[in-house]
Amino acid sequence: MVATYPDANIVAPSRVAADVDGDGLTGESTATFTNTGKEFLWITNAGGSSTDLTITTQKTIDGEAVADKVVALGAGETHCVGPFPTEIYNDGNNEVTLTMGTGFADVTLWVIRPTT
Numbered sequence: 001m002v003a004t005y006p007d008a009n010i011v012a013p014s015r016v017a018a019d020v021d022g023d024g025l026t027g028e029s030t031a032t033f034t035n036t037g038k039e040f041l042w043i044t045n046a047g048g049s050s051t052d053l054t055i056t057t058q059k060t061i062d063g064e065a066v067a068d069k070v071v072a073l074g075a076g077e078t079h080c081v082g083p084f085p086t087e088i089y090n091d092g093n094n095e096v097t098l099t100m101g102t103g104f105a106d107v108t109l110w111v112i113r114p115t116t
Contacts, residue, residue, distance in 0.1 A: 029104055032095040033111045040082035040112040041098075045073040047106030055081070056097040059088045073107060082112075 033039065043053060055069040066088060071081055089096045100107060 029100050031098045035096045037086045043109040044078045045107050048075050049103045050074045051103035052101035054099045
């Protein structure tokens with residue numbers, strides 16, 4: 001079942017990697033997006049092999065880093081992940097950093113930002 005967000009804007013994350021194929025955020029190895037704590041990621045792996053998406057955490061507790069969130073993307077899978085609490089995921093620019101593992105060429109992701 002697919003969740004629908006009637007009052008949502010879908011925005012492409014800022015591009016960080018050099019080679020963009022012009023299809024939103026497809027084939028990127030690294031990306032960032034501005035996070036208000038309400039955003040979700042819609043991730044589709046259209047490829048024939050699995051890969052991982054790592055969502056970098058910025059928080060420490062008692063001097064220990066909070067482990068990054070890793071989303072395993074099997075071949076042909078689609079995932080919806082989020083929201084991302086700002087105090088855990090935001091860097092100094094209020095952005096979240098995403099890093100793809102190997103086999104990312106066929107992965108597309110979108111940031112879904114509810115407007116209400």
